[in-house]
Amino acid sequence: xxxxxxxxxxxxxxxxxxxxxxxxxxxxxxxxxxxxxxxxxxxxxxxxxxxxxxxxxxxxxxxxxxxxxxxxxxxxxxxxxxxxxxxxxxxxxxxxxxxxxxxxxxxxxxxxxxxxxxxxxxxxxxxxxxxxxxxxxxxxxxxxxxxxxxxxxxxxxxxxxxxxxxxxxxxxxxxxxxxxxxxxxxxxxxxxxxxxxxxxxxxxxxxxxxxxxxxxxxxxxxxxxxxxxxxxxxxxxxxxxxxxxxxxxxxxxxxxxxxxxxxxxxxxxxxxxxxxxxxxxxxxxxxxxxxxxxxxxxxxxxxxxxxxxxxxxxxxxxxxxxxxxxxxxxxxxxxxxxxxxxxxxxxxxxxxxxxxxxxxxxxxxxxxxxxxxxxxxxxxxxxxxxxxxxxxxxxxxxxxxxxxxxxxxxxxxxxxxxxxxxxxxxxxxxxxxxxxxxxxxxxxxxxxxxxxxxxxxxxxxxxxxxxxxxxxxxxxxxxxxxxxxxxxxxxxxxxxxxxxxxxxxxxxxxxxxxxxxxxxxxxxxxxxxxxxxxxxxx
Ligand code: ADP
Ligand code: MG
Numbered sequence: 001x002x003x004x005x006x007x008x009x010x011x012x013x014x015x016x017x018x019x020x021x022x023x024x025x026x027x028x029x030x031x032x033x034x035x036x037x038x039x040x041x042x043x044x045x046x047x048x049x050x051x052x053x054x055x056x057x058x059x060x061x062x063x064x065x066x067x068x069x070x071x072x073x074x075x076x077x078x079x080x081x082x083x084x085x086x087x088x089x090x091x092x093x094x095x096x097x098x099x100x101x102x103x104x105x106x107x108x109x110x111x112x113x114x115x116x117x118x119x120x121x122x123x124x125x126x127x128x129x130x131x132x133x134x135x136x137x138x139x140x141x142x143x144x145x146x147x148x149x150x151x152x153x154x155x156x157x158x159x160x161x162x163x164x165x166x167x168x169x170x171x172x173x174x175x176x177x178x179x180x181x182x183x184x185x186x187x188x189x190x191x192x193x194x195x196x197x198x199x200x201x202x203x204x205x206x207x208x209x210x211x212x213x214x215x216x217x218x219x220x221x222x223x224x225x226x227x228x229x230x231x232x233x234x235x236x237x238x239x240x241x242x243x244x245x246x247x248x249x250x251x252x253x254x255x256x257x258x259x260x261x262x263x264x265x266x267x268x269x270x271x272x273x274x275x276x277x278x279x280x281x282x283x284x285x286x287x288x289x290x291x292x293x294x295x296x297x298x299x300x301x302x303x304x305x306x307x308x309x310x311x312x313x314x315x316x317x318x319x320x321x322x323x324x325x326x327x328x329x330x331x332x333x334x335x336x337x338x339x340x341x342x343x344x345x346x347x348x349x350x351x352x353x354x355x356x357x358x359x360x361x362x363x364x365x366x367x368x369x370x371x372x373x374x375x376x377x378x379x380x381x382x383x384x385x386x387x388x389x390x391x392x393x394x395x396x397x398x399x400x401x402x403x404x405x406x407x408x409x410x411x412x413x414x415x416x417x418x419x420x421x422x423x424x425x426x427x428x429x430x431x432x433x434x435x436x437x438x439x440x441x442x443x444x445x446x447x448x449x450x451x452x453x454x455x456x457x458x459x460x461x462x463x464x465x466x467x468x469x470x471x472x473x474x475x476x477x478x479x480x481x482x483x484x485x486x487x488x489x490x491x492x493x494x495x496x497x498x499x500x501x502x503x504x505x506x507x508x509x510x511x512x513x514x515x516x517x518x519x520x521x522x523x524x525x526x527x528x529x530x531x532x533x534x535x536x537x538x
Contacts, residue, residue, distance in 0.1 A: 004160050006161075040208055043082040066212075068212075076195075127155075134178055141169060147165060177189055205244075207224065224318065230257050242273075260343065272367075281370070291305065292317065302328070312370060391446065418442060418444045420470050431471070
């Protein structure tokens with residue numbers, strides 16, 4: 001029999017667990033929601049796995065979650081007979097936090113007093129058990145394997161790993177509960193009545209039966225939320241469902257609930273989150289919504305259902321007429337799925353358009369940068385996307401403007417929308433390119449996101465009004481053309497002398513106080529884009 005191994009948590013994990021244990025996160029009940037959510041995911045995975053691999057030696061007859069408590073011993077056990085984990089999976093999934101942005105997140109946690117809120121934002125699922133338990137033991141066996149693994153920890157820097165010969169199918173998490181304490185909002189989680197009410201509150205919609213040990217009847221109704229009429233679903237129910245599908249701890253910003261009838265029937269329950277995940281801009285950021293077929297979970301992150309620029313949208317699409325073993329590849333090519341995706345995009349854009357000003361601001365602050373990618377990725381909806389953008393501008397330092405507002409504010413005679421791209425507001429504001437526009441009272445949009453460099457090349461107008469960089473080509477500010485006149489000789493001398501660096505030296509009406517500035521040709525790369533390409537070694 002293998003000996004017990006003692007392993008150390010990854011530094012970030014240790015810090016997060018300490019924060020969790022000493023957290024003043026007020027709602028400790030949610031640890032149960034997190035464990036049940038994991039159990040439900042594990043049951044989904046087992047079902048899928050056994051469809052894909054018909055030889056897999058598993059018992060599918062009674063997939064469920066069981067809650068067993070011992071009031072004298074003060075323990076609570078959450079058991080599922082789902083997919084389970086191998087030893088290595090336990091070490092990598094439970095011992096480390098692979099989420100990108102963890103280090104950054106922890107730095108922010110240390111700097112602020114609001115650790116409770118930020119912990120919630122991070123949503124560290126499994127570890128939430130340590131809010132209510134002094135010791136957590138997990139015994140698990142991966143579907144198809146003979147031996148199991150026991151993981152145990154008090155949440156203080158190390159955990160132990162053992163081999164287990166007689167582990168049942170799936171995963172059992174046992175908590176040695178801290179003493180109940182009303183002040184600390186710790187209820188008696190070994191009391192079946194307490195468990196029942198928490199399950200009803202947070203996990204009612206879970207599609208697998210959640211039973212109290214010894215009882216036949218599940219505690220949860222198992223009703224798919226998306227199949228119920230909107231008028232019958234409460235905000236709390238939407239919120240809890242969102243937290244399960246999105247693995248988030250924060251209520252969503254907005255709910256999109258729709259039903260399509262006709263030749264291809266489906267229901268969709270989508271959410272716009274209130275906070276961006278830390279990995280929104282990593283290459284492998286999860287994207288897409290969950291796909292169900294007739295209430296049965298098929299896959300997470302179904303990319304075919306939502307474009308990349310809307311990757312922050314979370315939720316579920318339940319299609320009536322798909323095969324249960326549809327693959328990602330088939331989905332990508334399915335004409336009907338493409339039609340569903342177009343409908344979903346329209347619906348999400350429409351929802352964003354109708355957000356209250358406060359909600360829109362939150363949306364923009366959290367997701368604006370990702371959303372702008374849509375200008376390139378989704379030309380068909382370009383107008384709708386343009387209408388949803390916000391920009392800094394020279395008009396007002398603190399306030400953002402939409403293109404519509406900019407267009408409506410234009411003084412008589414201004415026929416174009418002007419912008420300048422750059423690293424920061426400060427560099428842009430100091431640019432000599434702005435001088436003549438300032439003098440004229442023309443507003444200039446200040447574009448500082450790297451993605452701005454890319455879309456401005458492709459989007460040349462808004463609502464028929466040309467979009468123009470103030471740093472490129474000739475700008476027509478309605479002033480008299482400048483004739484070289486007496487400067488002719490000087491200009492040709494300068495052009496010759498600077499031949500290595502510039503194409504031409506000419507007189508300009510764009511400057512007011514600066515003696516000279518460098519401009520690009522209309523079809524040149526902007527300086528920032530040039531820098532970007534150079535940095536990428538191109
Ligand atoms: P998340 O659910 O957001 O991924 P968690 O901390 O809740 O984060 O869980 C971490 C990972 O551990 C899960 O993604 C899953 O792979 C694994 N895991 C946790 N609980 C179980 C379980 N009951 N059965 C199988 N795997 C589990
Ligand atoms: Mg989880």
